[in-house]
Amino acid sequence: MDYYEYNVRICLALLYPPQALFLTIPGTELSSVFDTVYFSSGRGCLSSYVDDTLTAGTPAFEADVATMLRAYKTHTPDHGAIRFAGIAAYADADGLHCHGRPYTDALLLLDAPTPMTTPLTNPSALHSLAAQILWVGRVAHPDVLMNATHLVSCRNPSSLDARRANDTWPS
Amino acid sequence: MDKRQVGYLVALTDSSRRFSLRHWVPHRPHRVCRGSTAGELLALADAVAACLDVRQLFQELLYIRVPLDGYTDSATAYELVTSFKDPADMSGKNDLFMLRRALLSGALAELNHVHGNANPADALSMPTFYRPPPNTALADALRTGCLRTPVIAYTTTDCYRSTPRPGIDLAYGRPLPAPAGVGKVSQQKTDRPPRLRQGTAHSHLAAATTGGSDMATTHPTA
Numbered sequence: 001m002d003y004y005e006y007n008v009r010i011c012l013a014l015l016y017p018p019q020a021l022f023l024t025i026p027g028t029e030l031s032s033v034f035d036t037v038y039f040s041s042g043r044g045c046l047s048s049y050v051d052d053t054l055t056a057g058t059p060a061f062e063a064d065v066a067t068m069l070r071a072y073k074t075h076t077p078d079h080g081a082i083r084f085a086g087i088a089a090y091a092d093a094d095g096l097h098c099h100g101r102p103y104t105d106a107l108l109l110l111d112a113p114t115p116m117t118t119p120l121t122n123p124s125a126l127h128s129l130a131a132q133i134l135w136v137g138r139v140a141h142p143d144v145l146m147n148a149t150h151l152v153s154c155r156n157p158s159s160l161d162a163r164r165a166n167d168t169w170p171s
Numbered sequence: 172m173d174k175r176q177v178g179y180l181v182a183l184t185d186s187s188r189r190f191s192l193r194h195w196v197p198h199r200p201h202r203v204c205r206g207s208t209a210g211e212l213l214a215l216a217d218a219v220a221a222c223l224d225v226r227q228l229f230q231e232l233l234y235i236r237v238p239l240d241g242y243t244d245s246a247t248a249y250e251l252v253t254s255f256k257d258p259a260d261m262s263g264k265n266d267l268f269m270l271r272r273a274l275l276s277g278a279l280a281e282l283n284h285v286h287g288n289a290n291p292a293d294a295l296s297m298p299t300f301y302r303p304p305p306n307t308a309l310a311d312a313l314r315t316g317c318l319r320t321p322v323i324a325y326t327t328t329d330c331y332r333s334t335p336r337p338g339i340d341l342a343y344g345r346p347l348p349a350p351a352g353v354g355k356v357s358q359q360k361t362d363r364p365p366r367l368r369q370g371t372a373h374s375h376l377a378a379a380t381t382g383g384s385d386m387a388t389t390h391p392t393a
Binding site: 029031032033034037039041042045094095097098141142143144145146147149150151164167168 | 176180189191192195197224225227228231232233234294295296297298299300305309310313316
């Protein structure tokens with residue numbers, strides 16, 4: 001590294017976030033709106049969530065990203081059907097389809113004894129399920145978000161509330 | 172359950188009615204709203220502000236212009252934003268002025284009035300096990316991948332400046348008769364597809380709010 005290049009890197013470090021030094025794809029910028037999205041206009045974008053990285057773009061952009069990530073040996077490429085930040089997605093001729101089914105299928109249902117007015121012996125199980133519904137709802141299912149909000153705030157849940165939690169997604 | 176609830180949806184849609192949800196927020200109002208109209212205006216203003224962020228990202232990524240359309244199921248909020256009447260409740264006045272300026276300047280290209288039964292943001296206001304339950308517009312849209320929102324009335328930036336409208340009788344919630352001598356009325360009661368603009372990229376972005384319930388939409392153009 002000569003003196004000129006050293007100075008350029010120092011200027012870059014001052015002007016841009018440190019990630020810019022490691023994101024060596026030409027023309028890539030940090031989005032001015034969302035600070036987890038890097039983009040190259042008209043070519044593609046790259047987003048990170050904890051230890052996952054999601055990219056979308058032209059084949060040339062994808063090749064650049066793959067070359068860059070190979071240098072770190074921390075990522076396993078995943079093409080086609082992917083999971084990222086609580087969303088599962090697959091692509092077909094119609095476009096990209098996103099859903100949360102792997103996560104909704106993993107929810108464990110509660111016992112709901114009759115009559116429906118029976119107090120639950122373990123309210124924390126309901127609250128735990130409500131929190132899981134809340135997480136899935138926040139990421140992929142806004143239609144059931146209010147169910148979770150209501151169930152979490154139940155102080156003396158009954159069997160009816162367990163039934164409501166179980167019925168959030170029809171089996 | 173506490174009835175104080177506002178929220179909105181932001182979705183990217185296209186002329187074939189496919190849609191992609193970009194953002195949704197149900198929450199308690201950030202400030203006191205003395206009446207449902209102020210809540211509707213607050214939610215609609217929040218929706219437009221969120222849409223501007225999402226639109227900025229699309230413009231950075233794709234280098235295309237993305238028109239923003241707003242949808243509300245509140246006849247009062249629609250009528251206030253698209254006219255120059257003063258609201259009875261002054262607590263929503265800042266939001267109202269912001270929305271009027273957005274519609275006048277073109278930042279909000281279009282404001283639509285939709286029926287509450289078709290507003291997808293209705294699901295953000297109550298749980299599905301309530302009786303009566305929220306409408307199924309959002310659940311249906313997520314299941315089918317298509318969002319259909321029939322529009323009762325709409326006002327665009329252009330006709331807001333220049334075209335007289337019949338308006339809505341706020342006391343009864345029904346359209347007023349068209350003013351005499353008006354040839355074109357910007358009212359339509361069919362399921363209107365998103366309006367294509369010159370050089371459009373066949374997609375558009377939608378945001379919906381609850382507080383009561385409102386909804387806002389945008390289309391991207393090249």
